[in-house]
Amino acid sequence: MHTISLKRLAASLLTALAPLYALSMNAQQTVASNLPVSPLFGSQLVPAGSQPTPSPLLTPNTLLSSVQPFSSSVDGTQAASPSAPSDTPQQPETSTPGQASQPSSGPYSPQQTKRILGVVPNFRAVSADQKLPPQSVKDKFVTASQDSLDYSSTVIPALLAGYDLGRNSVPQFGHGGVAFGRYIWHTTVDQTVENYMVEFIVPSLTHEDTRYYTLGHGGFYRRTGYALSRAFVTRSDSGHDTFNISEIVGAGASAGISNLYYPSAQRTLSNTANGWALDVGLDAATFVLKEFWPDIDHKFFHDK
DSSP states (O other): OHHHHHHHHHHHHHHHHHHHHHHHHHHHHHHHHTSOBOTTTSSBOOOTTOOOOOSOOOOHHHHHHHHHHHHHHHHTOOOOOOOOOOSSOOOOOOOOTTSOOOOOOOSOOOOOOSEETTTEEOTTEEOTTOOOOOOOHHHHHHHHHHHHHSGGGGHHHHHHHHHHHHHTSOGGGOSHHHHHHHHHHHHHHHHHHHHHIIIIIHHHHHTEEOOEEOOOOSOHHHHHHHHHHTTTEEEETTSOEEEOHHHHHHHHHHHHHGGGTSOGGGOOHHHHHHHHHHHHHHHHHHHHHHHHHHHHHHHHTSOO
């Protein structure tokens, strides 16, 4: 309390003495302005013991304004200072350097998953409108390995083995459980050879991109036609549409290789051609499934 009283007393004294101090300073400036100019230096002569002041004339109001902030701080209030333009212009908000800008919100686009229903390999599928770098030879090898060695890669061979067993496609395999085992290891080898020929060996030589790029837009017939056409049209490593040599030649090569491990009675030109057509047809059918799988997955499994 005593400190605040002393500050108030000092402020009052400054307020009272400000007019007298201003008058004395103005008088000093008037005297200095009437002094003769030095012919040598071109400046005013100043009497010994006095200093010229370059500051403008002081007024009581000028001093009082300098006292007001001090008085206000004593009373516990902050004096409002006049607003002044900032030296630094206000910048609009921008994203943090080094942080990728977020895309503007738009309609939700269903995404591909690594497996369809958890049991069908879907590692080659690319979601609609997704941009990816060119597929390297290593990427092609990894994708072929995933489609061949993942646990989900056993489902299609098992289904084909059951179908062939029911049709007695290879009578030399017999019937029953033993026959089913023979069918399943043959169809598994068929799928593995075809995957590496179509997804790795041939496209590495022809510089083709083996991934399936989902269209994701348009009507049912347009998307279905697009998916079926991917068996004959694919992308090159440079991003241009090209004839799908890897599918056609790779599937034909795998059908020819299958003659090495099937019974000699099955090694005919017609059986090889049928195997070739079956491989291409299965791939085309899976392309249609890949095209619509994101919509099915979103509608029935992730629709909130």
